Amino acid sequence: MSCSFCHQKAVYYRRYSGEQFCRSCFTKSIEQLTRHTISRHKMFRPHDRIALALSGGKDSTALLHVLYSIERQYPKAQLSAIIIDEGIHQYRQEAIRLAQLSCERVHVPLHQFSFPQLFDISIDQLAEKSQAQRQISLCSFCGILRRKALNLAAKRINASKLVVAHNLDDEIQSMFLSIVRGDLKSLTAIHPVREQIPGFVQKVKPFCEILEREIALYAHFNDLSFQTLPCPYQSSSMRTDIRGFLNQLEYTHPGIKYSTYRNSMKLTLNQPQVSLKPLSKCNICGEPTTNLTCRACTLLQAINSTS
Numbered sequence: 001m002s003c004s005f006c007h008q009k010a011v012y013y014r015r016y017s018g019e020q021f022c023r024s025c026f027t028k029s030i031e032q033l034t035r036h037t038i039s040r041h042k043m044f045r046p047h048d049r050i051a052l053a054l055s056g057g058k059d060s061t062a063l064l065h066v067l068y069s070i071e072r073q074y075p076k077a078q079l080s081a082i083i084i085d086e087g088i089h090q091y092r093q094e095a096i097r098l099a100q101l102s103c104e105r106v107h108v109p110l111h112q113f114s115f116p117q118l119f120d121i122s123i124d125q126l127a128e129k130s131q132a133q134r135q136i137s138l139c140s141f142c143g144i145l146r147r148k149a150l151n152l153a154a155k156r157i158n159a160s161k162l163v164v165a166h167n168l169d170d171e172i173q174s175m176f177l178s179i180v181r182g183d184l185k186s187l188t189a190i191h192p193v194r195e196q197i198p199g200f201v202q203k204v205k206p207f208c209e210i211l212e213r214e215i216a217l218y219a220h221f222n223d224l225s226f227q228t229l230p231c232p233y234q235s236s237s238m239r240t241d242i243r244g245f246l247n248q249l250e251y252t253h254p255g256i257k258y259s260t261y262r263n264s265m266k267l268t269l270n271q272p273q274v275s276l277k278p279l280s281k282c283n284i285c286g287e288p289t290t291n292l293t294c295r296a297c298t299l300l301q302a303i304n305s306t307s
């Protein structure tokens, strides 16, 4: 089996397109696909100060390398990375160490922030509180705090774009979850470029059209070091089941993840993203919110009042 592009020995067969790739052509293909997504959705401007949300996992580590290779051709843009330490013992430390190594390898500055520093509480401390004291699951709580932490961090380093490494699989799983939950706001928020809202650094998703398994392969072919250890609080969720279902569907119908994503985008892209109610400032932290108190502060207040 030889590469469809250079006739070297092929190591990967892309079922949905029928193309075969050698290592080098596969790497180029992932970089090209990402470049197309960036340009089709006009994600960046030449002077952008780009902050990548780095977790130390395969997706954000691979995106760091792809963005670095693209950004070298745009010397007026600046690329940096942000890592959030949620305070998860013996899990985040390894991720931070790997993220530091990855950033050093491509000479990208890394900015570190933590939940204890931003919110006075770590995920380990939150986990100690009984479930009854928490209004929602630990992962939902962690997600709310993480989104807020990333926005705060991006503002502190004066970024004009916040890049997240959500891949095609993540995006379709989120779509299905939004449909199951009847959450129209989340469904229309699955845009590759989030609406520009005062108080929020604009979020973009350059990997939204790349399959998770191809990102893993890109990381492997390029000898990237990333964390494989799962978070100790990770538990089976509806997302896990949807993931399995979609993988099975992709196996029997190659390309269905792409077509689902593209067609859903066509349905939602020209719709206005469900507008938020008018924004005001949270009466506790001063961050933008549609309510008197933002969601993160409401949850933290509830936890503290039961301590």
Ligand code: SF4
Pocket: 086, 123, 138, 139, 140, 142, 143, 231, 232, 233, 234, 235
């Ligand atoms: S698995 Fe849950 S607790 Fe762990 S980092 Fe992810 S969202 Fe946070």
Ligand SMILES: [Zn+2]
Pocket: 003, 004, 005, 006, 007, 008, 021, 022, 023, 024, 025, 026
């Ligand atoms: Zn080749």
Ligand SMILES: [Zn+2]
Pocket: 282, 283, 284, 285, 286, 287, 293, 294, 295, 296, 297, 298
């Ligand atoms: Zn708040």
